[in-house]
Amino acid sequence: xxxxxxxxxxxxxxxxxxxxxxxxxxxxxxxxxxxxxxxxxxxxxxxxxxxxxxxxxxxxxxxxxxxxxxxxxxxxxxxxxxxxxxxxxxxxxxxxxxxxxxxxxxxxxxxxxxxxxxxxxxxxxxxxxxxxxxxxxxxxxxxxxxxxxxxxxxxxxxxxxxxxxxx
Ligand SMILES: [Fe+2]
Numbered sequence: 001x002x003x004x005x006x007x008x009x010x011x012x013x014x015x016x017x018x019x020x021x022x023x024x025x026x027x028x029x030x031x032x033x034x035x036x037x038x039x040x041x042x043x044x045x046x047x048x049x050x051x052x053x054x055x056x057x058x059x060x061x062x063x064x065x066x067x068x069x070x071x072x073x074x075x076x077x078x079x080x081x082x083x084x085x086x087x088x089x090x091x092x093x094x095x096x097x098x099x100x101x102x103x104x105x106x107x108x109x110x111x112x113x114x115x116x117x118x119x120x121x122x123x124x125x126x127x128x129x130x131x132x133x134x135x136x137x138x139x140x141x142x143x144x145x146x147x148x149x150x151x152x153x154x155x156x157x158x159x160x161x162x163x164x165x166x167x
Contacts, residue, residue, distance in 0.1 A: 008065035010155050015144045017076050019083040026137045027086025028094045030077055033133065035090045035101040038125045040074035043067070046106040047119070053110045059163055066156050073149050080142055116164045123157045 019026075035041045047067035054060040078088035086093065091100040109115040130146045130153070137143060 017079045018141045020139045022085035027081045027084035031093045034077040036092045037105045043070040120160045123153045
């Protein structure tokens, strides 16, 4: 692990990934965070793309590190959706409706000054979506895990802001 990889880890442990029981409504809410337009799947994909097209080593390494954290979030959400009785397809699901995740959801902007701003606004939207879902989900384990994920997203905003100022 190089110094940039270490820099993106908050160093705060994650709570257990479990639920109080099954709840298909909660599962369907979480599918938006999992595989909606602004979602962990989109964050993994767009940060990975940006990592591939970025020449600057520090920016590219930070993007890779953050993409790996977002993949961990995606894993948590997939596990929660399963534990709640849902199906962790890469899709937003509500009742019988299923909208599969689409690669056109993400931006293919290659200018770091532009995509870093997009990333900051995406993280802010992700946080407000998580906060809205925490209010609707009355499951202490799910809420605690979402609160912990928010800490990572807030840290990502700080990292992207620092890169924007530096370059
Ligand atoms: Fe995330």
